[in-house]
Amino acid sequence: MENIQSLAQMTSWLVTGRILFLLIHILGVVCFAYIVAKRLVPLFRGNRDLRFNRPLVRLGRVLKFWLGQWKQPRYKTAGTLHIFIFAGFILLALRAFSVLIVCVSENFVMPGLSGRAGSTYNTITDYAATIVFLCMVIAVIRRLVFKPARYAVPARYGKGHTADAIFLLSLIAILMVADGLFAAARAAAQSQPGQPLEVLAAFSLPWMLQSALASTSLPTLGRLYFGAYLLHEVTFYFLLCYRPFGIQFHVETSLFNIYFAKLDREILKPVRWGVSDEHLDQVKSFGVKTFEDFTWKHMLDFYSCADCGRCSDNCPANAVGRPLSPRFITVKARDYSFQHYPVLGRANNGTALVGSKDSGSIYSEDEIWSCTTCGACEQECPLLIEYIDKIVDLRRGMVDDGNVPQSLQKPLKALESRGNPYGKMEKKKADWANAKEFQQICRVKTLDSRNGADTLYFVDSITSYDDRMQAIGRATAKILDHVGEKFGILGAAERDSGHEVRRFGEETLFMALRDHNADAIKASGVRRIVTADPHAYNALKHDYKDVPPVEHISQVIAREVRAGKIKFNPIENEKNVYTYHDPCYLGRHNHIYDDPRDVLDAIPGLKRVEMSRSRDRSFCCGGGGLMLFYEPKEDERMGVKRVKMAAEAGANVIVTACPFCMVNIEDAIKVAGLEGNMTAIDLAELVDQQIVRECPT
Numbered sequence: 001m002e003n004i005q006s007l008a009q010m011t012s013w014l015v016t017g018r019i020l021f022l023l024i025h026i027l028g029v030v031c032f033a034y035i036v037a038k039r040l041v042p043l044f045r046g047n048r049d050l051r052f053n054r055p056l057v058r059l060g061r062v063l064k065f066w067l068g069q070w071k072q073p074r075y076k077t078a079g080t081l082h083i084f085i086f087a088g089f090i091l092l093a094l095r096a097f098s099v100l101i102v103c104v105s106e107n108f109v110m111p112g113l114s115g116r117a118g119s120t121y122n123t124i125t126d127y128a129a130t131i132v133f134l135c136m137v138i139a140v141i142r143r144l145v146f147k148p149a150r151y152a153v154p155a156r157y158g159k160g161h162t163a164d165a166i167f168l169l170s171l172i173a174i175l176m177v178a179d180g181l182f183a184a185a186r187a188a189a190q191s192q193p194g195q196p197l198e199v200l201a202a203f204s205l206p207w208m209l210q211s212a213l214a215s216t217s218l219p220t221l222g223r224l225y226f227g228a229y230l231l232h233e234v235t236f237y238f239l240l241c242y243r244p245f246g247i248q249f250h251v252e253t254s255l256f257n258i259y260f261a262k263l264d265r266e267i268l269k270p271v272r273w274g275v276s277d278e279h280l281d282q283v284k285s286f287g288v289k290t291f292e293d294f295t296w297k298h299m300l301d302f303y304s305c306a307d308c309g310r311c312s313d314n315c316p317a318n319a320v321g322r323p324l325s326p327r328f329i330t331v332k333a334r335d336y337s338f339q340h341y342p343v344l345g346r347a348n349n350g351t352a353l354v355g356s357k358d359s360g361s362i363y364s365e366d367e368i369w370s371c372t373t374c375g376a377c378e379q380e381c382p383l384l385i386e387y388i389d390k391i392v393d394l395r396r397g398m399v400d401d402g403n404v405p406q407s408l409q410k411p412l413k414a415l416e417s418r419g420n421p422y423g424k425m426e427k428k429k430a431d432w433a434n435a436k437e438f439q440q441i442c443r444v445k446t447l448d449s450r451n452g453a454d455t456l457y458f459v460d461s462i463t464s465y466d467d468r469m470q471a472i473g474r475a476t477a478k479i480l481d482h483v484g485e486k487f488g489i490l491g492a493a494e495r496d497s498g499h500e501v502r503r504f505g506e507e508t509l510f511m512a513l514r515d516h517n518a519d520a521i522k523a524s525g526v527r528r529i530v531t532a533d534p535h536a537y538n539a540l541k542h543d544y545k546d547v548p549p550v551e552h553i554s555q556v557i558a559r560e561v562r563a564g565k566i567k568f569n570p571i572e573n574e575k576n577v578y579t580y581h582d583p584c585y586l587g588r589h590n591h592i593y594d595d596p597r598d599v600l601d602a603i604p605g606l607k608r609v610e611m612s613r614s615r616d617r618s619f620c621c622g623g624g625g626l627m628l629f630y631e632p633k634e635d636e637r638m639g640v641k642r643v644k645m646a647a648e649a650g651a652n653v654i655v656t657a658c659p660f661c662m663v664n665i666e667d668a669i670k671v672a673g674l675e676g677n678m679t680a681i682d683l684a685e686l687v688d689q690q691i692v693r694e695c696p697t
């Protein structure tokens with residue numbers, strides 16, 4: 001530049017700009033590399049995790065969830081702010097890199113950014129810096145004035161993170177101001193009388209600063225130019241090195257976290273990656289007991305959390321006051337990792353993760369048992385952070401140590417000895433179907449080597465043994481019969497699907513149940529399986545191997561309605577307003593949202609409303625399987641909250657498609673004092689009621 005000295009030649013503290021800035025660069029890069037290397041140490045000590053398959057699918061997800069910020073708009077204000085900040089950073093990346101080089105090569109221009117392309121890029125980045133700056137101001141105001149509840153840190157989880165967040169937001173704002181001031185001082189110097197005018201984007205932050213500097217003398221502009229650059233460099237490297245100490249580390253790790261994110265969320269993590277079921281007896285210890293038992297990817301999750309609180313905001317356990325907040329499962333593990341793998345000093349041996357606080361543990365037993373594995377947290381997380389696998393792994397560790405809640409010990413024993421959590425006799429399993437009156441309406445055969453069928457109706461424990469839920473079994477059988485399905489049940493040969501057993505960490509018991517059922521299914525010779533229980537559906541579909549394809553009854557009904565094989569009588573009670581509650585293991589875990597709704601909408605005269613939380617934001621009713629036996633500490637039942645949501649939506653009939661939802665919701669209707677005003681019905685029962693039959697049954 002002709003009118004102010006180049007950065008490289010300016011002298012400050014007896015050193016030239018070139019040397020000063022080069023020293024800052026080298027120091028910044030070395031510090032950052034050292035800190036990141038230290039942060040990677042636990043990942044190398046963590047357990048295996050196979051995340052290197054299907055690279056194209058993974059790249060596609062990076063484009064969608066990282067570059068496309070796909071999940072951000074689920075929270076409109078914060079999401080929009082984040083998209084602007086992220087887009088601003090992406091646009092500014094090249095500019096920041098060019099600015100770093102300017103101190104050694106004043107006239108450096110990024111390849112491809114000379115001439116018109118360069119001016120266009122500069123204009124865009126002037127606006128990008130302005131938008132990022134404004135977003136920082138708005139974000140600080142949100143944090144200080146509006147204080148969104150999901151950012152709060154309850155006392156039991158430690159100190160609030162607001163001060164740290166504001167500090168970081170301010171640093172980014174300072175970086176944008178320094179960047180703008182640097183460009184403005186140079187432009188103002190060049191626009192002195194007799195010099196060609198450097199055009200900055202009108203009304204951008206650099207443009208406003210340039211206008212403010214219009215009458216500033218050249219020497220002052222020179223000092224501002226140098227000072228702004230120094231501020232930019234120091235802030236840039238400080239931010240770079242400070243980020244790995246807190247939530248902002250996600251800026252570096254998020255791309256990798258999304259690339260390596262789990263591709264098939266519905267498939268539960270094996271006990272050990274690379275160890276087959278046959279060799280599990282050689283595994284010395286199951287599950288996660290110490291920090292190093294987590295897989296490297298799960299540790300990367302801990303580093304990648306942005307502390308946005310969306311997971312906990314959607315967690316039903318958190319909503320009803322159970323001692324679980326998924327955000328803090330991550331935050332506590334990250335803090336633990338930072339403490340035990342310090343940047344300065346040696347890594348020290350970790351203690352058991354689950355136990356009392358006094359012994360240095362970070363999770364309580366109740367915290368880990370409180371999860372219903374509903375998946376709401378994972379559905380919401382913009383960074384695809386995983387929770388269910390971690391929680392199941394922690395439970396596996398507790399079960400391995402014989403640490404099972406009292407209330408679960410009896411049902412687990414019964415599952416081991418009788419194949420169902422109620423301890424009922426196997427021979428009574430088909431009583432619901434063999435009752436004389438029902439046999440006169442619908443004959444359900446029990447499959448064996450002489451009695452075959454195309455389709456197996458897998459009933460599972462609750463529908464087989466619970467008096468109320470047996471009605472769902474009978475309705476399902478009648479529907480299958482109505483559509484001409486050649487079907488049968490396994491009867492005494494069927495054991496519990498083991499779905500919840502697995503999610504409660506009892507892998508060995510699950511394997512025994514699975515193998516028994518798989519053998520019985522294969523022996524029956526069926527070609528497909530139908531079930532009305534989403535937990536059984538999920539287990540058969542994802543936890544079992546080599547069994548015929550499985551469908552949920554809602555899928556069968558929807559298909560037959562579309563094919564015209566099922567027709568409905570109109571709803572008689574015009575006052576009824578229906579709402580559909582998505583069971584977690586049908587909706588979020590298996591993406592079956594439309595079939596049940598399509599069936600309801602095909603019933604003439606049925607008025608249907610949606611609850612505020614529906615489809616992939618459905619609110620768990622309280623959990624199924626063994627969760628029915630667990631007695632958590634909570635302020636309110638999840639089911640009660642759900643029933644209130646239905647009432648708020650204006651519904652007086654809750655339709656669901658899961659026997660466990662039915663238990664929780666019917667119970668909640670009583671607890672909420674809504675008996676007489678609200679009822680619950682299973683989709684299969686409603687269809688059975690409304691179906692047009694040639695000979696009425």
Ligand code: SF4
Nearest residue numbers: 315371372374375377
């Ligand atoms: S799976 Fe459901 S209950 Fe468990 S932590 Fe996530 S949101 Fe909470």
Ligand code: SF4
Nearest residue numbers: 305306308309311381
């Ligand atoms: S886990 Fe995901 S949703 Fe939860 S606080 Fe962290 S980034 Fe946000």
